[in-house]
Amino acid sequence: GNSVTQMEGPVTLSEEAFLTINCTYTATGYPSLFWYVQYPGEGLQLLLKATKADDKGSNKGFEATYRKETTSFHLEKGSVQVSDSAVYFCALSAAFSGGYNKLIFGAGTRLAVHP
Amino acid sequence: EAQVTQNPRYLITVTGKKLTVTCSQNMNHEYMSWYRQDPGLGLRQIYYSMNVEVTDKGDVPEGYKVSRKEKRNFPLILESPSPNQTSLYFCASTKGSSGFGRRETQYFGPGTRLLVL
Numbered sequence: 650g651n652s653v654t655q656m657e658g659p660v661t662l663s664e665e666a667f668l669t670i671n672c673t674y675t676a677t678g679y680p681s682l683f684w685y686v687q688y689p690g691e692g693l694q695l696l697l698k699a700t701k702a703d704d705k706g707s708n709k710g711f712e713a714t715y716r717k718e719t720t721s722f723h724l725e726k727g728s729v730q731v732s733d734s735a736v737y738f739c740a741l742s743a744a745f746s747g748g749y750n751k752l753i754f755g756a757g758t759r760l761a762v763h764p
Numbered sequence: 765e766a767q768v769t770q771n772p773r774y775l776i777t778v779t780g781k782k783l784t785v786t787c788s789q790n791m792n793h794e795y796m797s798w799y800r801q802d803p804g805l806g807l808r809q810i811y812y813s814m815n816v817e818v819t820d821k822g823d824v825p826e827g828y829k830v831s832r833k834e835k836r837n838f839p840l841i842l843e844s845p846s847p848n849q850t851s852l853y854f855c856a857s858t859k860g861s862s863g864f865g866r867r868e869t870q871y872f873g874p875g876t877r878l879l880v881l
Contacts, residue, residue: 692875695870698869738807757806
């Protein structure tokens with residue numbers, strides 16, 4: 650079946666450190682891949698996405714590349730800030746029978762950045 | 765401003781007392797869905813709707829009902845809430861649900877935190 654696995658948190662970093670949050674997926678067909686971010690007390694908002702193999706999504710200094718050969722979509726940022734502290738969700742959207750597409754989420758990774 | 769709104773944001777209730785959480789979007793989206801978020805489990809889909817009067821079960825539908833009488837609204841109904849429905853609930857909408865709709869971004873509401881005593 651379709652599933653998303655992401656590294657467990659919490660991830661604790663100092664400001665300006667390099668960030669990697671691993672995400673791997675299992676899917677049939679050609680899913681789209683997403684990273685959503687949830688800041689404290691807020692809903693989810695899209696951080697970046699990639700809709701086909703080898704695409705790179707980027708936003709606010711974050712990047713992730715859709716790697717079909719390794720079924721991965723790891724999130725990276727070169728220099729994190731305190732304001733990046735949040736929960737990050739990896740997700741895929743895949744086609745299901747019945748003609749609709751469904752978003753499947755990983756468990757989420759909490760990031761805490763300290764000054 | 766394009767947005768998904770939910771009400772209420774916080775709710776404390778008792779077992780068995782029917783409640784409704786409202787969801788509304790102003791983007792003319794066809795597809796709407798409800799998720800619950802629980803620690804260590806991420807978000808799981810409760811129900812979804814592909815358009816007006818078209819709804820279907822997601823992964824965890826037990827104990828919930830929905831309706832889609834208008835395109836913009838998608839309320840979540842708990843007929844007889846139980847403590848295991850204590851959770852954080854999110855409504856989401858997106859432009860399309862079929863074919864290349866999988867490339868579309870889903871827009872989420874701010875969440876409703878529910879405590880069932």
